[in-house]
Amino acid sequence: MIKVRDIMQDDLEMIMRWRMSGSVNRYMNTSPELTMEKQLAWFHSLKENRSTRYWVIEIDDVPVGVIDLLDIDYDNRNTSWGYYIGVPEIRSLRLAVSLEMSLYDYCFDKLGFEEVHNEVLKINRGVWKLHEACGCRIVETVLNEIEKDGERYDVVHLSITKEEWYRLRSGKIYERIAF
Numbered sequence: 001m002i003k004v005r006d007i008m009q010d011d012l013e014m015i016m017r018w019r020m021s022g023s024v025n026r027y028m029n030t031s032p033e034l035t036m037e038k039q040l041a042w043f044h045s046l047k048e049n050r051s052t053r054y055w056v057i058e059i060d061d062v063p064v065g066v067i068d069l070l071d072i073d074y075d076n077r078n079t080s081w082g083y084y085i086g087v088p089e090i091r092s093l094r095l096a097v098s099l100e101m102s103l104y105d106y107c108f109d110k111l112g113f114e115e116v117h118n119e120v121l122k123i124n125r126g127v128w129k130l131h132e133a134c135g136c137r138i139v140e141t142v143l144n145e146i147e148k149d150g151e152r153y154d155v156v157h158l159s160i161t162k163e164e165w166y167r168l169r170s171g172k173i174y175e176r177i178a179f
Contacts, residue, residue: 004067005055005056019086052068052069052071053069078117080116080119097133102175104134114162117139142155
């Protein structure tokens, strides 16, 4: 069973290892050098920051990744999001689809948002194609938008509106995950 839960302080070292692993970091916008001190500061900042929300993804009560909402704008009713699976052998299309579509349910049904955005490095073609399959449309591709580790990367920006999701949702099959 897939579920998400709030991040706890005991999760910080595990999250730091995942985030700095090559299989996760390769497709992220930044390559941070994390320490436990930085992790603790980040964790404590989450309690006061209304514009972000993070959860640990669990499968059968075993932590496997992180999913988040960023740039939450309650006034304009939109947000952006991302996730990563830190345990490579757990990665699957079924998991990715269930997480993405359940997150849309949460954003549109529970939070009342009108639009959800995400961005993906263009080299991560499988993920932006997955977002399209889940109902997102490409808004734009920005060439050389991100500089990371001395290289420039193109970024694909995607979006889905509440109206688009509600029109598509009934035809989608996915495990519903409670946020």
